Amino acid sequence: MTYQYAYPHPAVTTDVAVFTLQNQQLQLLLVRRARAPYAGSWALPGGFLDIREDLEACARRELLEETGVSDLYIEQLYTFGHPERDPRERVISVTYYALVPSDRTRLHPGSDAADAAWFAIDDLPDLAFDHAAIIELARERLAAKTLYSTIIFQLMPETFTLSELQSVYEILRREQLDKRNFRKWILGLDRLEETGAKRRNGNHRPAKIYRVKNPGLIEYIR
Amino acid sequence: MTYQYAYPHPAVTTDVAVFTLQNQQLQLLLVRRARAPYAGSWALPGGFLDIREDLEACARRELLEETGVSDLYIEQLYTFGHPERDPRERVISVTYYALVPSDRTRLHPGSDAADAAWFAIDDLPDLAFDHAAIIELARERLAAKTLYSTIIFQLMPETFTLSELQSVYEILRREQLDKRNFRKWILGLDRLEETGAKRRNGNHRPAKIYRVKNPGLIEYIR
DNA sequence: GCAAAAGTGTTATCCCTACACCCATGA
DNA sequence: TCATGGGTGTAGGGATAACACTTTTGC
Numbered sequence A, B: 001m002t003y004q005y006a007y008p009h010p011a012v013t014t015d016v017a018v019f020t021l022q023n024q025q026l027q028l029l030l031v032r033r034a035r036a037p038y039a040g041s042w043a044l045p046g047g048f049l050d051i052r053e054d055l056e057a058c059a060r061r062e063l064l065e066e067t068g069v070s071d072l073y074i075e076q077l078y079t080f081g082h083p084e085r086d087p088r089e090r091v092i093s094v095t096y097y098a099l100v101p102s103d104r105t106r107l108h109p110g111s112d113a114a115d116a117a118w119f120a121i122d123d124l125p126d127l128a129f130d131h132a133a134i135i136e137l138a139r140e141r142l143a144a145k146t147l148y149s150t151i152i153f154q155l156m157p158e159t160f161t162l163s164e165l166q167s168v169y170e171i172l173r174r175e176q177l178d179k180r181n182f183r184k185w186i187l188g189l190d191r192l193e194e195t196g197a198k199r200r201n202g203n204h205r206p207a208k209i210y211r212v213k214n215p216g217l218i219e220y221i222r
Numbered sequence C: 001g002c003a004a005a006a007g008t009g010t011t012a013t014c015c016c017t018a019c020a021c022c023c024a025t026g027a
Numbered sequence D: 001t002c003a004t005g006g007g008t009g010t011a012g013g014g015a016t017a018a019c020a021c022t023t024t025t026g027c
Helices: A055-067 A131-146 A151-155 A162-173 A179-188 B055-067 B131-146 B151-155 B162-173 B179-188
Strands: A003-005 A011-022 A025-033 A046-048 A073-080 A091-099 A113-120 A192-199 A207-212 B003-005 B011-022 B025-033 B046-048 B073-080 B091-099 B113-120 B192-199 B207-212
Touching (some): A011 A055, A025 A055, A025 A162, A055 A091, A091 A151, A091 B091, A131 A162, A151 A162, A162 A179, A162 A207, B011 B055, B025 B055, B025 B162, B046 B055, B055 B091, B073 B131, B091 B131, B091 B151, B162 B179, B162 B207
Parallel strands (some): A011 A091
Antiparallel strands (some): A003 B003, A011 A025, A011 A046, A025 A113, A073 A091, B011 B046, B025 B113, B073 B091, B192 B207
């Protein structure tokens, strides 16, 4: 069975750059390609759009099929369509970026991809297609958003300490922040509340544990 | 002649929201559709991607063919792909927004569109497809960018007065600005220079005429 | 001379930044 | 008792915001 058109049509794919935080590092989810082109190379999870499927649904479905990751914050990034970006045929890729809290990063690789794994953002393998450019753009977008939105809470587990939260900001912005100023600022946003519990985490004073007041809500600040 | 594929392929289009300023109003470029669907309705200029054409090139080409407008600042906005957004077939639209200085807005309608015209942004006709949503998103993006980039200079003619420039900011931000503070701020950016000339513009003191130092350059500020 | 827009400085406030020491715990 | 990260306040500087009158022109 084939599908016929009066004019040539490009293929449309979605690709997703999924970020999380592990070991005090920003990590990215990649899959190893099982088939040509770039068989054996690492690539962003993604794949072809079903003809009746919404774009974001496609991104979520491919992610679930290839890595087992679901139920995350996802946002459209940019659409890449250089005529030569895929050697098979003309392919337009609608790309997304997504954030997963560090307590929901377990992978269940599916059949489409031989393997799926997290990589530190500063130590990525060679990537298929133009995926390195997609990742760079996603990283820039994410860093910019930390400056004016609460998107960063999407990377946090359900509860966390202020020091943990601060280290996330420091990793994304690539700079150290003053502890007192950070706490004054973040608490002044009025988006966090104490759980009442404390975390014992070594031979020092236990830290207060906080949660986000409206975990799903992303607001613009400043 | 037909084109065959093993799996169904969506069509890909580009659509462009072109803004300019005329009569102290933000104006948008629309074309009247000559053919079904939505024949006779107004729509954003745009059309189908050629199979070997870059996305941005497609946006520029369609704009030129339909309206005669060329050589403008253009930037990708968002990709719309709701499965039912076009009654003919599945269509993914990669949308752009563009800015034209008010001294280069003359239109030369082409054969694809029965007509092309500028409309005040707050007084638009009914629009084909989901183009109203595209326009709203473009307007929001543009207003946000005025806060942290010099993109707005792309809307200005080669020379202008500070009052004219201020009114552009006021229109986009939908708020009045203090004249002294605005001048202090905009001149402090060090992106404008006096031409030395003055503009007589009625029965009042003539205004100094300025130009942008690097018209092509868009910088982040603040 | 009068109406209309151009042009011009100062002050108060707020926000951001810099900065140092005590606290609670485990070993 | 000592090492470790948790927790806390204040003061100075810079940017922002509020605010009113004089100048130049056309009629």
